[in-house]
């Protein structure tokens with residue numbers, strides 16, 4: 001009898017002990033997972049070699065970047081041309097942050113407007129990816145530059161990222177050329193050659209550079225879509241403008257630009273995020289060849305801070321189609337004397 005009671009007691013202890021251990025294990029595992037995810041989001045912890053471990057929206061988002069872009073599957077996009085102002089920047093620093101070569105601008109003058117944007121945007125950051133993150137008509141290029149602009153209503157990139165459509169990224173893809181050097185890449189490369197390839201400290205401070213030199217000659221033709229940042233936490237509702245035509249960089253300039261080391265002291269061989277699903281998104285293509293037609297399609301009006309308005313004056317809307325993802329397409333007729 002005593003033995004049986006003892007056994008029952010012993011079994012109960014074992015049972016509760018096991019449950020307790022399992023609970024502790026679950027809590028510890030969860031905590032480790034959360035801490036791991038948070039750490040990954042910090043600048044130094046994530047890696048391009050482990051993109052499946054990137055946290056937050058990188059895993060769960062449905063409007064992620066980069067994506068493949070294609071002429072044929074894009075909607076014609078009617079807008080005025082982009083306007084670039086005050087491209088010259090002075091006394092800026094070039095840094096290797098362990099992932100890429102980056103320039104941060106604290107008191108920026110370069111401004112972006114037009115192109116369907118409903119307010120002015122100011123430049124905050126310029127950096128590079130190799131090979132390109134976006135793919136155009138099935139082709140990946142050796143380099144892509146990102147100029148990150150924020151709505152002039154915000155003073156920091158951090159504040160703007162928290163608000164839908166307050167960030168616009170201009171993306172340029174580059175082809176390798178062999179002869180003609182490029183002054184803007186020579187300036188950056190000189191900085192890289194002068195100091196260590198190790199990350200952390202700024203390479204050098206420079207007197208002057210025109211940031212719009214990084215854009216292609218034809219900046220009037222571009223894809224536009226709503227996506228995300230391409231590094232953790234992959235925040236969404238970022239307005240992307242990807243130029244349809246490429247710019248160029250020499251093989252030598254490319255070699256020097258990409259000769260940086262990560263915080264693990266390994267050469268950064270590549271720093272492009274893998275292509276993401278388009279899902280239900282609409283991709284627009286502004287093409288100067290079609291923009292003068294009388295019948296046009298407007299899709300994805302680019303709002304500023306998410307509450308901008310499209311101004312449709314002197315046009316006759318003939319049909320409005322609502323797409324699955326709540327975007328809408330206006331089919332409209334513009335009188336001959338129409339001006340936006």
Ligand SMILES: [Zn+2]
Nearest residue numbers: 127129146230
């Ligand atoms: Zn980027």
